[in-house]
Amino acid sequence: MTRLFAQYGRPEWYLLALAVVTSLFGRTVALVPPLVLGVAIDAVFVGNTTYTLPLVPAAWLPTTRIEGLWFSVALVVGALVSSVLLTWAQGVGFSLFSNRVQHRVRVDAYEAMQGLDMSFFDDKQTGQVMSILNNDVRNLKSFLNGTVGGVVQLLVTVTAIAGILVYLNAQLALVTLVAVPLLATFTVWFMRTVRPLYRTLRQSVGDLNTRIENNLAGIEVIKTSSTEGFETGRVEDASWASYLRTWAVVKLEYLYQPGMELMAGVAFAVTFVVGGLWLVTGPPGPFTGTLLVGEFVTFLFMTQRFVDPLAGAGRIVNSYENARASAERIFDLSDRPVLVGESDSPVALPRDEVAGRIEYDDVAFGYRTESPVLTGVSFTVEPGETVAFVGPTGAGKSTLAKLLLRLYDVDAGSIRVDGIDVRDLSLVDLRRAVGYVGQDVYLFDGTVRENLQYGAFDASHEEMVAAARAAEAHEFVSRLPDGYDTRIGERGVKLSGGQRQRLSIARAMLQDPAILVLDEATSSVDTETELYIQRALDALTEGRTTVVIAHRLSTVRGADLVLVLDEGGVAEHGTHDELLARPGLYATLWGIQAGDTDGLPGALLERLARRSESSADG
Template sequence: MAPGDEFETELDAYREEVAHPLWRLFRAYTPGHTAWLAIGLVTSILAYGTLLVTPIVLGTTIDAVFTQESAYALPLVPDAWLPSGQVAQFWFSAAVVGGALLGGAVLQWVRGVAINYFAHGVMYAIRVDAYEKMQRLDMTFFDNKETGEVMSILNNDTSNLETFFDNALGDSVRIGVIVVGVTTALLYTNWQLALVTLGAVPLLVGFTWWFMRVIEPRYTRHRETIGDLNTRIENGLSGIELVKTTSTEEYENDRVRRVSRDVFDANMSVLKLSYFYRPGMELITGAALLATFILGGLWVFSGPPLFFSGELTTGEFVVFMLLTQRLTGPMAQLSSIVDWYENAKASGKRICGLMDVPVRIEDRPDAIALDDVDGRVASDDVTFAYDDGETVLDGVDIDAEPGETVAIVGPTGAGKSTVAKLLLRLYDVSDGAVRVDGHDVRDVRLADLRSSIGYVSQDTFLFDGTVADNIRYGRFDADREDVVAAAEAAEAHNFIQGLSEGYDTRVGERGVKLSGGQRQRIAIARTVLQDPEILLLDEATSAVDTETEYLIQRSLDRLAADRTTLVIAHRLSTIKDADTIAVLDEGEVVERGSHDELLAADGLYANLWGVQAGEIESLPEDFLARAAERPADRHT
């Protein structure tokens, strides 16, 4: 399927199709953590079962030892084990209660460790799988999806699942054990009075069902606003230099303030309903406790009230009150479990939606290895259009023989950078084929294809690490000598030595501690270390000063020697020595030839060259009019 008009992005469309997300994730990730889950569930049953020991033993002791209304007997304990004297029975009861308290504490510790190992293990596996899935998605997904939204899925949503599997799962077991145990004990002790106590259960179930139906869309909205907030904060921090240089701090503050208000409103919408539900649950369970106390007390005082019959001893009444108290707390706790469940369900839909987005660019089952690359590149009648129908390239043919340098030039929005992205197979062609050594890039292994291409773009990205780490990125086994040699070839060694810690200097997030030219030369050094057969340069010198451009160009010339090189450039002076120059305009190759041949043709290239060289003042009016209407290249 593809996202419909009613959905903003593809992720939104797939998320809406997700059914039973928590059950789906539970089935998918529990098998790897079954042992911890089993230990947690068994110890939960035993631990919460010990909570029933105290009221039952106390009730029996009151009737047998203090009021002597009945014989001393304990459920599941053989009569041969029970002492006969009152004092001995008293101390035996105390020992049983003490043992139950100690055993319960030990079991609770084991339960907590096991359930947390299970919950955190599941969270770890889901987060890693979600990140790995995100890494495999094609660039179209990232064109349409904001970074903060994806970060919210990987961080906040997985944490919500961990909370659910930890707290809600454990508490659900506790409530289940207590409800079953208390119900059994109450019915065994006095089934008539038990019906009064348990009469609240249908009301609690109905109230909970209504709450879950009403709260679900509110939790979905809450998760969406958190994603929007993360996106807004991430954008503001990433563009902090622009914010400061344009004095727009208050504008950005206002944008964060508005989206924060959306989070606040969505959160309060959830909380207001939750705080209505919780007191309601407590009121219903409290009413059941009060009814049990009144009717049971009257029964002890003056015999069976209303339509009840039979006898109720003091000890049985104490058991009822203590067990009913044990029941009311967990039943009121249902509100928190429902909260955790609905929150986790909304998060689970977002995670499953991400998992369901199809990976369109991946190795085919019969993908072939690309070994001993010669470097022959061909674009055969390539057409490319986005999902929204916007055509970027139409019938493009560009060939490069091994060792040749082919330049691709043209105005902004002509589709130059798209040619580079198709060669790297960041996108797939709509029609035609891109070939390397005669192989369609869709038929070869992605890792082989991309490792054979060295890509240097205008938008250099550096990770927050040392200079050496960034040069070594992609060739992690390279030693220091290789790193230094690559830096020297990229004209970067001298400035690196001048940094505070040389190659061990941290460059900061996105390399903010370095200048644009320094970042560019580190990127070139990284490509030198990669030693690719094909070199792809996308506006590699367009954002630096003349002196830095000279240094970068010299390193690029050295790198391009004896390699197949495709150069995308606005500055025509950098590509005038290329073997072939292809001129793109509106997605089509309109001119092709050497620099001298294109100048002699006196076409678009000659006009562009004349403007840059200062030989003519401007481009023709008809060209400027078309350029003004042309959409910008998304990848420039």
């Protein structure tokens, strides 16, 4: 919480200062009416004392009872008006301060999250991240807006009232103030007990968000599988777990809040009894001196105002602990180390100077929780050539492409573009030089135009249309209700799979990369749509260095180099014709896809079957 104020509150210090100062004066001014009332009772209505107020020069005070009446009225009205204005200024200050801090925290947390490598997203559930960026950030805003002001009011009110009570009657003040150390001790116990409960509560909220987010994303699968009842049960379990953790906190709150109110109320009752006896029978017990009626009335009013902020300390502590748990999660996200980051002195790779030569030199890689996926992979692709990765499922084909884009970093060896290690290149330059078209196309909720120009924001309308024509997309886009300004829904749900794929190809064309990665770009469409897409891909790959990942071997027949991956390494390499000319894994895969397995090695077929079963089990 110290870091929250130091890092994000400091730039907005003037707003916080405005809120704190106006809150301080507002709470002080609010104590004027009960103080004036007590003085007026003794000096104006009863008339047994002179009119005196603390910190007010005697020359300013009235000398007659009628002057004292109107002076008291003026002070009370002035105090009420001033309190309203100061309260308004306090609210504006805290609101501006909290909302600006919330904005900056959310943006910085998102930026930090966006800069993390893909291994973070492999492990982290979307709902957990959403909970941090939304729920936890809102918790901080609520704390800064309401609770910080509550702390200031509590401190000012308690300090000012304690001073006034001691000024009026130090002996009776001790009776009232004896509750303060008891309340403080009770508060410390509550904070230590509730803190771990809030951590688990924030975690359970994230788990519930994850479950709901997953189900919304997979609603089509749920409906087509008739598993609505099963998923309702899983949401119910996650909601119940959140309820139990919430109840654990609430039970403690229901003990703490009434306990604070009880102790503060007892202090008020004891003050009332002692003061009442003092007026009726004289100083009770060890007490000495006199107590005026006006003083006692002021004491009762002040004590009541003293009780309310002390009883409200529970809400302040509750909000603080909730915000503290949220701040821990936010800064844990912000402080997570970036495993794939910029070099200290990145090498620039201007877009118009990229030749497109790719070299993999003895590359090895394994995901953090798995055994090595790739070992000893080496090959070279000259500018303008096409290399194809083929092989059984799980052989590491897509991983090789992700390493080129530096979505992950190699564990050993190196990958070079135009002779420069990709780890030494600027990430922006590298990823602008490498275009990616995958099987699972992602389109943003927006218009066709916004999705095509994504990553090429300065492209003109004519350039966009030319890219769409080349990608065989212009014709169907023109038939949409609003053409290029038609909204296509989240993930492009209003379009067919083939239409989404052609838009992704057009987007890649508009970005004009020197190197192109095609990851199963035609594997999930029908034959007619595949023809459209293949023609678009032929236009896209012309003159570019291209990496093709494919299960359908018919799509890689024209590749300059085919790498056959198996069990993390390169089992074979060559052109399509060269690989078919000799017995091996490629020839076996080709025979299987062609429906001709006669004469193929039985041991190899058996091994492929086992790999397929293993993949299905996984």
